[in-house]
Amino acid sequence: MSFASRLGLSKIPIDGFVLSIIAVKGSGTDILAGVIKSAIAALFLLYGARLSPREALEGLKHWRLHGVVLAATFVVFPLIGLAAQILVPSVLTDDLYTGVLYMCLVPSTVQSSIVFTSMAKGNVAGAMVSASVSNLLGVFVTPLLVILLLDTTGNSSVDLRSVVDIVVQLLLPFIIGQLLRPWISGWLTKHAGPTRLVDRGSILLVVYSAFSAGMNEGIWHTLSLWRIAAVVGVCCVILAMILAVTALAGRALGFSRADRVVIVFCGSKKSLASGLPMAAVLFAGHPVGLIVLPLMIFHQVQLIVCAALAQRWALRAA
Numbered sequence: 001m002s003f004a005s006r007l008g009l010s011k012i013p014i015d016g017f018v019l020s021i022i023a024v025k026g027s028g029t030d031i032l033a034g035v036i037k038s039a040i041a042a043l044f045l046l047y048g049a050r051l052s053p054r055e056a057l058e059g060l061k062h063w064r065l066h067g068v069v070l071a072a073t074f075v076v077f078p079l080i081g082l083a084a085q086i087l088v089p090s091v092l093t094d095d096l097y098t099g100v101l102y103m104c105l106v107p108s109t110v111q112s113s114i115v116f117t118s119m120a121k122g123n124v125a126g127a128m129v130s131a132s133v134s135n136l137l138g139v140f141v142t143p144l145l146v147i148l149l150l151d152t153t154g155n156s157s158v159d160l161r162s163v164v165d166i167v168v169q170l171l172l173p174f175i176i177g178q179l180l181r182p183w184i185s186g187w188l189t190k191h192a193g194p195t196r197l198v199d200r201g202s203i204l205l206v207v208y209s210a211f212s213a214g215m216n217e218g219i220w221h222t223l224s225l226w227r228i229a230a231v232v233g234v235c236c237v238i239l240a241m242i243l244a245v246t247a248l249a250g251r252a253l254g255f256s257r258a259d260r261v262v263i264v265f266c267g268s269k270k271s272l273a274s275g276l277p278m279a280a281v282l283f284a285g286h287p288v289g290l291i292v293l294p295l296m297i298f299h300q301v302q303l304i305v306c307a308a309l310a311q312r313w314a315l316r317a318a
Contacts (some may be wrong), residue, residue: 042173043198044171045174048178053181066126074141078149095291096227099292100281102295106142106271107316120313121133122259122261127231127266166278
């Protein structure tokens with residue numbers, strides 16, 4: 001059974017996980033704060049345990065592929081985010097624009113990038129390395145980009161302690177996972193259920209926390225349906241733009257079909273698992289629930305669109 005099949009994504013374009021993300025809401029932020037941090041740490045520990053150092057070193061030799069993915073994630077996306085400022089205030093409020101720009105600064109996903117690459121018969125090893133490198137670099141690059149592009153407007157408060165907090169939450173568990181890999185990688189391969197539970201459960205907890213923060217801040221009473229629809233529309237347009245850019249770049253640079261699949265699916269993703277914990281640290285004292293709303297919406301849109309796209313490419317490959 002393929003990796004995509006085990007995750008329940010090979011038959012249907014929208015699985016229960018996507019629906020669960022859409023349904024999650026609540027108001028227990030303080031109670032769950034410690035649980036959420038532990039779940040995110042466990043998630044990144046699993047990422048570290050899954051990635052073979054030998055495969056990573058071999059994969060890093062394909063530097064052109066990873067360079068294009070990183071350029072899409074940390075150059076093209078931020079440029080699109082900066083261009084979206086023309087939508088303020090007619091379409092987006094200042095806080096929603098901050099959220100859209102922040103969404104464009106976070107790293108790529110790991111799990112869904114690999115799943116969709118596998119479904120589309122792409123270079124799965126390349127996707128694993130690209131997505132993992134994106135997340136590792138994002139621990140440092142995303143706060144740096146926030147300082148450069150957002151901090152001057154007073155919308156964030158980034159200092160050395162914030163970066164240290166992010167490293168402790170995300171990078172340290174990944175390193176521990178790498179160290180534990182010789183002892184637990186075999187168990188993880190044989191027992192997909194518990195690892196899938198951590199994968200999905202941690203993200204659901206983070207989404208719950210973000211919505212809870214929004215409810216505690218009272219932002220949902222002030223945000224009209226028109227504004228929410230506008231954010232959905234903006235996210236759809238941004239996704240369409242980055243899918244077009246990555247697809248054209250892959251062809252123009254002469255990559256094989258398998259590598260073009262990696263560029264599209266790794267270069268067009270934005271990670272909830274990384275982005276939401278970072279936002280809680282970077283935007284402390286600001287309406288975090290409102291700022292992360294574009295990221296949550298974009299994540300749902302990218303799952304739906306890329307699942308359908310991966311199925312289409314799989315049929316073509318067959």
